[in-house]
Amino acid sequence: MSSTPSIPSPIAPEKEGLFLDNGSRVAVIGGGPAGSLFTYFLFEMAERIGMELAVDIYEPRDFTKTGPIGCNMCGGIVSESLVQLLATEGINLPSSVVQRGIDSYVLHMDVGTVRIEPTHREKRIAAVHRGAGPRGLIASRWHSFDAHLLNLAKERGAQVLPERVEGIDRDGGRPRITTKKGTSPGYDLLVGAVGVNTGALKLFEEMGAGYRAPGTTKTYICELFLGEKTIKTYLGNAMHMFLLNLPRLEFAALIPKGDYVTMVMLGTGIDKSLVEAFFATPEVLKCFPPDWSPPADFCRCAPAINISAAAKPFADRLVLIGDSGVSRLYKDGIGGAYRTAKAAARTAVFEGVAEADFRKGYLPVCRALSTDNGIGKIVFGITGLIQKTTVLRKGLLRMTAAEQESRQWQPRMSDVLWDTFTGSAPYGDVFRRSLHPVFLGRLLYETAMGMLPARREGGKKEDKVPFGKMGELGKIYNSGEIIVRQGDVGECMYFIQSGKVEVIRESDGKEVKLAELGHGEFFGEMALFEKGVRSATVRPLGEVRVLSVDKRLFLRKIHEDPALAFRIMQKMSRRIRDLDKELGNLRSE
Numbered sequence: 001m002s003s004t005p006s007i008p009s010p011i012a013p014e015k016e017g018l019f020l021d022n023g024s025r026v027a028v029i030g031g032g033p034a035g036s037l038f039t040y041f042l043f044e045m046a047e048r049i050g051m052e053l054a055v056d057i058y059e060p061r062d063f064t065k066t067g068p069i070g071c072n073m074c075g076g077i078v079s080e081s082l083v084q085l086l087a088t089e090g091i092n093l094p095s096s097v098v099q100r101g102i103d104s105y106v107l108h109m110d111v112g113t114v115r116i117e118p119t120h121r122e123k124r125i126a127a128v129h130r131g132a133g134p135r136g137l138i139a140s141r142w143h144s145f146d147a148h149l150l151n152l153a154k155e156r157g158a159q160v161l162p163e164r165v166e167g168i169d170r171d172g173g174r175p176r177i178t179t180k181k182g183t184s185p186g187y188d189l190l191v192g193a194v195g196v197n198t199g200a201l202k203l204f205e206e207m208g209a210g211y212r213a214p215g216t217t218k219t220y221i222c223e224l225f226l227g228e229k230t231i232k233t234y235l236g237n238a239m240h241m242f243l244l245n246l247p248r249l250e251f252a253a254l255i256p257k258g259d260y261v262t263m264v265m266l267g268t269g270i271d272k273s274l275v276e277a278f279f280a281t282p283e284v285l286k287c288f289p290p291d292w293s294p295p296a297d298f299c300r301c302a303p304a305i306n307i308s309a310a311a312k313p314f315a316d317r318l319v320l321i322g323d324s325g326v327s328r329l330y331k332d333g334i335g336g337a338y339r340t341a342k343a344a345a346r347t348a349v350f351e352g353v354a355e356a357d358f359r360k361g362y363l364p365v366c367r368a369l370s371t372d373n374g375i376g377k378i379v380f381g382i383t384g385l386i387q388k389t390t391v392l393r394k395g396l397l398r399m400t401a402a403e404q405e406s407r408q409w410q411p412r413m414s415d416v417l418w419d420t421f422t423g424s425a426p427y428g429d430v431f432r433r434s435l436h437p438v439f440l441g442r443l444l445y446e447t448a449m450g451m452l453p454a455r456r457e458g459g460k461k462e463d464k465v466p467f468g469k470m471g472e473l474g475k476i477y478n479s480g481e482i483i484v485r486q487g488d489v490g491e492c493m494y495f496i497q498s499g500k501v502e503v504i505r506e507s508d509g510k511e512v513k514l515a516e517l518g519h520g521e522f523f524g525e526m527a528l529f530e531k532g533v534r535s536a537t538v539r540p541l542g543e544v545r546v547l548s549v550d551k552r553l554f555l556r557k558i559h560e561d562p563a564l565a566f567r568i569m570q571k572m573s574r575r576i577r578d579l580d581k582e583l584g585n586l587r588s589e
C-alpha cells in the first residue's frame with residue numbers, strides 16, 4: 001500500500017484564525033444607526049454565502065417613546081449621499097419617518113442671506129427625529145428614524161434585548177456580557193456601537209486590548225415647537241445655516257421638521273449665555289414670527305460629539321463601530337456609522353474576526369475617515385477665518401448669490417458650500433475644489449467688489465420650490481411626463497419611492513412594453529456602468545415619486561465598497577434571466 005504524502009489544504013492556514021460559522025453568536029451593544037446597520041449588513045452578507053447567524057442587540061432605549069428616553073440626540077439630518085446610498089442598499093426611507101425633505105440650504109450671515117439650491121431640483125436630504133419626538137409631545141404623525149433601522153435589523157432576524165450592558169469580560173477568549181439580568185454565555189463576536197454619550201466606552205477600555213475612546217466636545221440641541229404652518233412660512237423646506245461672528249460658536253443650524261424646529265449649535269464651551277446671544281441676533285430672529293420668543297421650557301440637551309478617532313477599535317472577536325470608533329467631523333455622523341458598520345460586517349463575514357482581520361479589512365475605512373476629518377479641520381479653520389472677516393463674508397455671499405441668480409457659469413462656491421453643509425462629499429474633495437484657480441479668482445473678485453455696498457441678497461422665506469410633499473424624498477412625475485427617454489445620455493439611476501412606471505422599448509416607430517415597476521424597484525442602472533445612451537423609455541403610470549442616484553457618487557463609492565453594486569448586479573442578472581425565459585417562450589410559440 002503506497003502512502004500518499006499529505007498535501008496541506010489551501011485553506012488550512014486560514015482555519016487557524018477566528019471565523020464566524022453557521023450558528024455563530026454575535027452580540028451588538030447599542031441599537032443606534034451603527035448597531036442596526038451592522039446587523040442589517042451582517043445578515044445580508046452571511047445569507048449570500050449561506051451562513052446562519054444569531055445576533056443579540058442590547059439596547060435599553062425605547063425609540064417609540066418621546067423625550068430623552070427614546071432619543072439619540074442629534075440634528076436629525078440624513079445626508080444627501082447617505083439617502084442615495086441607503087436606497088442602493090435597499091433601504092428607502094418612508095414618509096412616515098421623513099418629517100421633511102430638505103430642498104435647499106439658506107446661509108445666514110450678518111452681511112446678508114443667500115439660498116443655495118441644487119441643480120437636480122429634487123429632495124434628497126431627510127430631516128428626521130431620532131426618537132418618537134421631543135419631550136412633551138402628545139401625539140405624532142411620524143415614526144423614529146432609529147426605530148425604523150432597528151426594525152430592519154429585527155426583520156432580518158436579530159433579537160433585541162432591552163437591557164443596558166454593565167460589564168464585559170472574556171470566557172476562554174469569547175466575550176461575555178453582563179446586564180442586570182445576569183451574564184451571557186460567550187459570543188463569537190462582540191460589536192461596540194454605543195456612541196460617545198455613554199459610560200459604556202470605559203468597559204471596552206478596561207478590556208485591556210488597547211482601545212481608547214474617541215475625543216469629544218459638548219454641543220447644544222433644542223426642539224422648538226412652531227407648528228407646520230409657521231415653519232412653512234418662515235423656514236420652508238430649507239436647512240438654515242448660520243455663520244455668525246459670535247465667539248466660541250463654530251456654526252449653528254435651524255432644521256425644520258414636521259411641527260418642530262431643531263436648533264443645533266457646535267463650538268467650544270457652549271453655555272446659556274452663548275445660546276441667548278445666538279437667539280438675540282437679527283439673523284436668527286428673522287427666521288421666527290415677529291412676536292415669537294423662546295418658551296420658558298423646551299426639550300434640550302448638551303450631547304457630546306465625536307471630534308477624533310478612537311485608538312485601536314478592534315481586537316480578537318471585538319470591533320467598535322460608529323461614533324465609538326470614528327465618525328465624520330461635524331456632519332453626516334450617521335453616514336460615518338453606515339460606513340464603519342458595513343466595513344466591520346464585511347470583514348467579519350468574508351475575512352474573519354481576529355484582530356489581524358479587522359486590521360486588514362476594517363482599519364483602512366477608519367483611517368480614510370480620520371484622514372478626511374483632518375482636512376475637515378482645515379476647512380473649518382478657513383470657515384472660522386471667513387466668520388471673523390467681514391470682507392470675506394461679503395465676498396462669499398456675493399459669489400454664491402451671483403451663481404444662484406445667473407446659473408450661467410459653474411456654481412463653484414454653491415457646490416462647495418452645499419457639499420460642506422450637506423456632507424455629500426468628503427472634505428478632501430471640497431478642499432481640492434476650493435483651491436481651483438477659477439474659484440479663488442472669482443472669490444477674490446467678489447471680495448474686492450464687496451467693498452462696495454451689497455448688491456445681492458438671495459434669501460427667500462417661503463418654500464420656493466414646492467416639488468413633492470413635505471415629508472417625501474425624491475421628485476414627483478405624473479402621467480404624460482417622461483422620466484427617462486430612450487436614446488438620451490444618462491447620468492443617474494432611479495429608485496421608485498411610490499407609484500408605478502412602465503418601461504417601453506421604441507423600435508421602428510412601435511412601442512413594446514418591457515416591464516412595469518413599482519415601489520422599491522429601480523431603473524436606469526445601465527447608465528451607471530456604461531457610457532452609452534438609455535436603452536428604453538420610462539414613463540409614470542399615474543403619480544410616481546422617484547429618487548435619483550448620481551453616477552458620480554455611485555462610482556466613487558463603488559471604488560471604496562464594491563459590495564455596493566451587488567444588489568444592482570443581482571437584479572440585472574435576474575432581468576437577463578427573465579428576458580432569456582421570455583425569448584425562449586417566444587421561440588417555442
Ligand SMILES: Cc1cc2nc3c(=O)[nH]c(=O)nc-3n(C[C@H](O)[C@H](O)[C@H](O)COP(=O)(O)OP(=O)(O)OC[C@H]3O[C@@H](n4cnc5c(N)ncnc54)[C@H](O)[C@@H]3O)c2cc1C
Pocket residue numbers: 029030031032033034035058059060061072073074075076077078079163164165166193194195196197198199200219220221264265303304305321322323324327331332333334335336337
Ligand atoms: C449636536 C449634534 C448634532 C448632530 N447632527 C447630526 C445630523 O444632523 N446628521 C448626522 O448624520 N449626524 C449628526 N450627528 C452625529 C450623530 O448623532 C452620530 O454620529 C450617530 O448617532 C452615531 O450613531 P451610533 O450608532 O454610532 O451612536 P448613537 O446614535 O449614539 O447610538 C448608540 C446607542 O448605544 C446605546 N447604548 C449606549 N450605552 C449602552 C449600554 N451600556 N448598553 C446598551 N446600549 C447602550 C444607546 O442607547 C444608543 O442607542 C450629530 C451629533 C450631535 C452631537
